[in-house]
Amino acid sequence: MYETLQFEHSSTVERVVDELRRALFDGELAPGTPLREVALADAIGVSRSTIREALGTLVAEGLAVRQPNRGVAVNSLKAADVRDVGKARAALETAGVQAWPTARASDKDALRRAFADYTRTAESGTNSSDLTAAHLGVHRALVGLTGSERLLAMADALAAEIRLALAHVARVRRNSGEQVAAHRVLLTLLEGGDVEAAVAELRDHLTHAETSMLEAIKRPRRRKADIQ
Amino acid sequence: MYETLQFEHSSTVERVVDELRRALFDGELAPGTPLREVALADAIGVSRSTIREALGTLVAEGLAVRQPNRGVAVNSLKAADVRDVGKARAALETAGVQAWPTARASDKDALRRAFADYTRTAESGTNSSDLTAAHLGVHRALVGLTGSERLLAMADALAAEIRLALAHVARVRRNSGEQVAAHRVLLTLLEGGDVEAAVAELRDHLTHAETSMLEAIKRPRRRKADIQ
DNA sequence: TACTGTCGGATTGTCAGACAATCCGACAGT
DNA sequence: ACTGTCGGATTGTCTGACAATCCGACAGTA
Known part of the structure; x- marks a missing residue:
């Protein structure tokens, strides 16, 4: 029973990731563009922790790259x-x-x-x-x-x-x-x-x-x- | 020049991930075992943020699974x-x-x-x-x-x-x-x-x-x- | 000119502490 | 047997902080 029911559980991080992904796919962020944590946090209106986690998944997905101590940037495919x-x-x-x-x-x-x-x-x-x-x-x-x-x-x-x-x-x-x-x-x-x-x-x-x-x-x- | 040189940059998170992976592969953590954030933070001696990030990568690697609001647990393969x-x-x-x-x-x-x-x-x-x-x-x-x-x-x-x-x-x-x-x-x-x-x-x-x-x-x- | 040393600002990596939202189990009530 | 409620445990998110690191600029030196 109730097999067809579903409930969308969307965390803040998830929504941030979605938004960033959309921006990437729509070309709003050019390859190589650095994704600054505080700047994004201010722009989107969430805390740095949240942005940080979102950037982590973006990197895991291969859409962005992280250079230690230098932040993450939009991946640019060679x-x-x-x-x-x-x-x-x-x-x-x-x-x-x-x-x-x-x-x-x-x-x-x-x-x-x-x-x-x-x-x-x-x-x-x-x-x-x-x-x-x-x-x-x-x-x-x-x-x-x-x-x-x-x-x-x-x-x-x-x-x-x-x-x-x-x-x-x-x-x-x-x-x-x-x-x-x-x-x-x-x-x-x-x-x-x-x-x-x-x-x-x-x-x-x-x-x-x-x-x-x-x-x-x-x-x-x-x-x-x-x-x- | 210097092409052969390399320097290992290991962040705290990376080392935590390595340690957790080792524990997983060595069977110290049975499938299904919950990985509590505070408990791990205390045990390993790092902050909760660090543990959280480490757990994130573990989940991304498929070694653990996360259930929203219920934490992450060691993945058990059916x-x-x-x-x-x-x-x-x-x-x-x-x-x-x-x-x-x-x-x-x-x-x-x-x-x-x-x-x-x-x-x-x-x-x-x-x-x-x-x-x-x-x-x-x-x-x-x-x-x-x-x-x-x-x-x-x-x-x-x-x-x-x-x-x-x-x-x-x-x-x-x-x-x-x-x-x-x-x-x-x-x-x-x-x-x-x-x-x-x-x-x-x-x-x-x-x-x-x-x-x-x-x-x-x-x-x-x-x-x-x-x-x- | 070409290279090296140093300084300051910007940014990340990590930490500590806080609190609401959520979940779970127990217990009580019907 | 089912439902309502409560408290503790845990996560999700936020704030603020600070050392480590990096980068660019600038000055010093050969």
Whole structure:
């Protein structure tokens, strides 16, 4: 009984983390920007302890980096990091695709839904941030095919890094229709049971994504912070 | 110049975390044991803030769990968790094995060294904790073949959970010579370039490991804490 | 000029103490 | 057997403090 009920317990720290994450993803804080404890505490209106804890989780999530005695700053992904994230993504998503034959029906459905969502978002031509989210959702669902929460959590961490990087990069302009088509191919191959081909398609897609991200990272979007 | 120099910066929090981790791995704190902030602060001789931060990282590492307003407790892995960790390990290590043909020479060497280490440790019949560490080292090196730091970090997190579970389980007694042999087979297949067979061997090995862990988890080692 | 020593301000790391909110178990009441 | 209430224990958050560390500027020296 009451299985559907849930109650959101949000601590102050959690809300601070959410707010900081949002600011990072929305590009309000450029990579490398130092996150000063007292300044943030004053700005947000909480104590330094709370900020400190929030910064700790941000660092744990890889969205920020801490240098001992010098504070934490917004993480800025170098080319090497992008490549590293690419390898990690490839590993996780390949595992998901390879698990298709033995995947739970619910996980397969989740993937189908994520793709449908992505298609719809792309067609309705909404905000690019939403599109990114929907796109990442498909890739997340791929990992979900493994049926492992831990792998999903790892995928989420990687996705967060990607979103952070994407927020500070000149618009990655690729034909979104073409993108959707590429994913549809992948899905179709899976539905047809051709795992081998799906893996190849995935690898191809990820390689393209990585090179275009590397390309984009070279020409960072001009921001206020740059000219101060 | 000076590239080889390094200086260890250890903060109080870090040392507390290390100490707690050690206690966890050595089985001094049974799964489920609550980690009270003030009690720990008194025991270790640091302030509550410091303990709090240390507990935060422990939770982030998955070694402990936090229930809002109820504090953190030593994580206790259920059967479902073991299976989940198993899937995650399989994904990461399979990725490593599949990356063998394109792996960096240094990473391959690291694997060879890890295996040599493992062999030596097994032969010299040392402490079982060291043997576990050496064994995990081999599996870590497998993931290392991917050349991704992030995947390595994920593997480390999984290894930590495994060590935690292993610390509170009736001795997993398997012929260690047989174990070493299984790994040797894997290595030999890789050196021979037969990735397919190596993947199969790995999958087999991991399945065995998982079932024996599931088996072991059912009969937890009797501890003082149990009879208090 | 290039390098080294020193100083002050800014910031972090850690501590101590406080208090409300929350949780838990016990106990009493129905 | 279920519900209401109370007190102690514990966490979540805040405030204030201070030493350690870092950074930039400035001066001194070869």
